[in-house]
Amino acid sequence: MTSHDALSHPPVHIVGQLVDARLSLLDRQVVDVDGRPVGVLDDLELTDVASPLEPGTPPPEVTSLVHGPIVLERIFGGRRPDAHLLRIGWDAVAKLGPAIELAAPASELPTSWVESWLRDRVIVRIPGGRHVPR
Amino acid sequence: MFLGDLVAAPVLQDGRRVGYVADVRLLVPPHTPGQRVGTPRVYGIVVCPRRTASFVGYERTGVREPRLLAAFFRWRARGSFLVLWPDLARVGENGVDLRLDARRWSADLDSRPQL
Amino acid sequence: MKRLFAVALGVLTAIGGFLDIGDLVTNAVVGSRFGWSLAWVVVVGVVGICLFAQMAGRVAAVSGRATFELVRERMGPRLGLANLAASFLINLLTLTAEVGGIALALQLASSVHYLLWVPVAALAVWQVIWRVGFDVMENVTGLVGLLLVGFAVAFFLLGPDWTQLTDQLLQRAPHGESPATYWFYAVALFGAALTPYEVFFFSSGAVEEGWSSEDLAQSRLNVLVGFPLGGLLSLAIAGCAALTLMPLGVEVTTLSQVVLPVAEAGGRVLLIAIILGVVAATFGAALETTLSTGYTLAQFFGWSWGKFRAPAEAARFHITMIVCLLVGVAVLATGVDPVMVTEISVVFSAVALPLTYLPILIVANDPDYLGDQVNPRLLNIAGQVYFVLILVASVAAIPLMIVTGVGR
Numbered sequence: 001m002t003s004h005d006a007l008s009h010p011p012v013h014i015v016g017q018l019v020d021a022r023l024s025l026l027d028r029q030v031v032d033v034d035g036r037p038v039g040v041l042d043d044l045e046l047t048d049v050a051s052p053l054e055p056g057t058p059p060p061e062v063t064s065l066v067h068g069p070i071v072l073e074r075i076f077g078g079r080r081p082d083a084h085l086l087r088i089g090w091d092a093v094a095k096l097g098p099a100i101e102l103a104a105p106a107s108e109l110p111t112s113w114v115e116s117w118l119r120d121r122v123i124v125r126i127p128g129g130r131h132v133p134r
Numbered sequence: 135m136f137l138g139d140l141v142a143a144p145v146l147q148d149g150r151r152v153g154y155v156a157d158v159r160l161l162v163p164p165h166t167p168g169q170r171v172g173t174p175r176v177y178g179i180v181v182c183p184r185r186t187a188s189f190v191g192y193e194r195t196g197v198r199e200p201r202l203l204a205a206f207f208r209w210r211a212r213g214s215f216l217v218l219w220p221d222l223a224r225v226g227e228n229g230v231d232l233r234l235d236a237r238r239w240s241a242d243l244d245s246r247p248q249l
Numbered sequence: 250m251k252r253l254f255a256v257a258l259g260v261l262t263a264i265g266g267f268l269d270i271g272d273l274v275t276n277a278v279v280g281s282r283f284g285w286s287l288a289w290v291v292v293v294g295v296v297g298i299c300l301f302a303q304m305a306g307r308v309a310a311v312s313g314r315a316t317f318e319l320v321r322e323r324m325g326p327r328l329g330l331a332n333l334a335a336s337f338l339i340n341l342l343t344l345t346a347e348v349g350g351i352a353l354a355l356q357l358a359s360s361v362h363y364l365l366w367v368p369v370a371a372l373a374v375w376q377v378i379w380r381v382g383f384d385v386m387e388n389v390t391g392l393v394g395l396l397l398v399g400f401a402v403a404f405f406l407l408g409p410d411w412t413q414l415t416d417q418l419l420q421r422a423p424h425g426e427s428p429a430t431y432w433f434y435a436v437a438l439f440g441a442a443l444t445p446y447e448v449f450f451f452s453s454g455a456v457e458e459g460w461s462s463e464d465l466a467q468s469r470l471n472v473l474v475g476f477p478l479g480g481l482l483s484l485a486i487a488g489c490a491a492l493t494l495m496p497l498g499v500e501v502t503t504l505s506q507v508v509l510p511v512a513e514a515g516g517r518v519l520l521i522a523i524i525l526g527v528v529a530a531t532f533g534a535a536l537e538t539t540l541s542t543g544y545t546l547a548q549f550f551g552w553s554w555g556k557f558r559a560p561a562e563a564a565r566f567h568i569t570m571i572v573c574l575l576v577g578v579a580v581l582a583t584g585v586d587p588v589m590v591t592e593i594s595v596v597f598s599a600v601a602l603p604l605t606y607l608p609i610l611i612v613a614n615d616p617d618y619l620g621d622q623v624n625p626r627l628l629n630i631a632g633q634v635y636f637v638l639i640l641v642a643s644v645a646a647i648p649l650m651i652v653t654g655v656g657r
Contacts, residue, residue: 007215007216007238007239007240007241008239008240009239009240009242010178010216010218010237010239012218014161014177015163015164016161016162016163016164016172017161017162017164018159018160018161018162018177018243019159019160019161019162019174020157020158020159020160020180020191020194020243021137021141021157021158021159021160022141022156022157022158022325023157023191023194023195024617025160026137026138026141027321027322027325027326027329028318028322029314029318029322029548029551030551035313036553036562037547037551037552037553037554038551039550039551040321040549040550040551042138042326043136043137043138044136044137044138045135045136045137046135046136046137046176047135048135049135049225051224051225051226052223052224052231053222053223053224053225055220056220058175059175059176059177059219060135060175060176061173061174061175061176062137062160062173062174062175066136066138067551071326071330071550074138074326075326075327075330090169090171090173090174091168091169091173093169093170093171094170094171095170095171096162096171097312097617098312098313098314098617098618099313099314103170106553114565115552115553115564115565116564118564118565118568119561119564122564122568123560123561123564123567123568124561126379126560128379128380128560129559129560129561130559130560130561131380131559132382132557132558132559133378133379133380133381133382133383133556133557133559133560134380134381134382134385190323190611197614197615197616199614199623199624199626199629200610200611200614200624200629200630200632200633201629201630201633202633203607203610203611203633203636204614
């Protein structure tokens with residue numbers, strides 16, 4: 001045991017699993033029910049809490065997964081208008097692991113307009129664009 | 135509120151900076167009606183004295199390999215601790231305030247029994 | 250029988266797939282100037298790529314996560330983006346060099362100026378990515394690339410002077426170059442053997458082909474047998490240059506000089522075989538680098554990717570690759586020497602190595618990803634030794650490049 005391990009563990013009995021958000025959730029791939037990439041988890045939205053916190057305030061809960069073109073804001077600062085965020089409710093999550101697996105197909109989830117635009121305006125107009133390479 | 139706003143935010147206690155939020159620990163309950171994975175709630179925050187020190191989590195997990203890298207990253211994140219949610223006095227975009235009597239717990243993830 | 254065939258095919262394509270324009274040019278240049286004095290770097294480099302390719306492949310097979318997904322996840326957005334910027338630019342540079350290499354090889358075969366071949370080569374690369382399945386693509390380019398075995402044939406036909414080569418190998422022969430130049434080429438060879446696109450491609454390929462834990466043995470065999478055999482071919486290329494060009498004081502600056510010893514040793518038939526092999530190897534590598542530009546961007550940003558999907562199901566992935574090919578063609582159209590582009594790309598590869606190989610080493614130990622398939626201890630010791638080597642090469646690359654004026 002090194003000196004910085006000298007702190008003890010909280011004497012609380014927990015029911016469930018402890019997950020460090022940044023270590024095991026943020027920046028992992030989000031995939032749909034068929035394993036298709038939906039995005040990379042950029043953030044988690046939490047329920048709001050009052051400030052300052054009165055003793056006994058229940059902890060905030062995760063409401064949704066947030067992804068979309070906001071990685072640059074995470075790196076360079078600033079904030080994208082709320083409407084640009086792509087949100088997926090936590091109730092759609094099917095499994096946590098090396099990727100965050102969703103219970104829904106990608107077609108039922110919010111998608112990037114860039115992907116749809118490029119697909120509809122460019123890719124499908126090139127011969128062979130709809131065929132799986134064989 | 136976004137969880138990402140908390141990550142790397144300064145942590146203050148009695149007006150003094152004691153570190154930065156290295157991570158937000160969530161408790162995922164085994165069951166929430168109608169869901170496959172229970173709705174996580176904030177369990178506490180992991181505080182590291184240095185802003186950029188904890189990025190691969192060796193100080194919290196049971197992983198000890200590869201030896202030298204693990205030892206190096208554990209050393210970089212030395213002095214990290216966990217503060218439970220009830221010990222937080224204020225959570226905002228400018229940082230997190232700890233209560234004056236906030237307890238510091240081990241930031242270790244693995245060695246406690248999970249039910 | 251079918252199983253044996255699959256094993257053989259995997260190994261053979263790994264040999265053909267190991268060599269690209271960077272290896273061809275750098276080994277010939279080094280051979281013509283240093284003989285086998287730098288052969289040890291090829292050995293060190295091959296062991297390194299075996300270690301890390303095998304780890305990246307195992308992570309991809311067990312967890313389904315390709316290397317650049319790990320880069321983002323482990324390094325976080327900030328360092329991840331720095332790595333993306335570096336890797337992407339190097340990929341683009343390598344892609345340009347490979348397309349230039351195809352064009353130069355076709356010029357050798359046809360006497361038509363290579364600049365006319367550049368758009369043809371780029372179009373062909375894109376069509377294969379657009380229409381041809383992953384397996385077929387890998388197997389055809391890998392197997393035709395095996396014609397590069399002709400370098401080994403030529404090497405033996407030239408009647409190698411083993412005492413001289415051994416002296417060079419054991420650093421007993423003066424090569425008349427400065428230590429800075431010697432070490433510059435050591436870093437370049439190291440970078441050429443460990444080019445990051447190889448692991449991006451290898452791990453993404455594991456996902457493309459739907460590998461699981463059961464395919465690990467095959468994957469390990471491909472890497473551990475195929476890559477070293479590819480490394481032997483690298484030594485043969487350097488040896489050919491050492492035997493024919495070094496005594497004449499000719500330094501390799503063009504692709505035709507790379508294949509010159511083959512013509513001298515084996516005549517027209519062997520020359521044709523080698524040129525075909527060079528076309529296939531550079532074509533295969535052009536495919537791999539083009540795909541890698543798509544893989545890295547898509548995996549960092551979480552776009553849908555993969556050749557196992559129709560292009561319409563992975564629009565941004567395919568647009569990225571088309572744009573990158575166009576950029577490569579535009580760069581070559583300026584008349585810049587593709588061999589020069591190649592030399593610069595392998596040096597910058599060396600610079601970017603640590604950012605790619607650190608997350609692989611870390612995740613290969615993470616039971617959350619790999620369960621009980623994490624690295625054994627011996628592999629970790631080797632991995633860490635290599636990580637130090639990679640760091641040293643990365644730090645030394647740019648200063649050496651400046652001091653030596655790109656090895657001139």
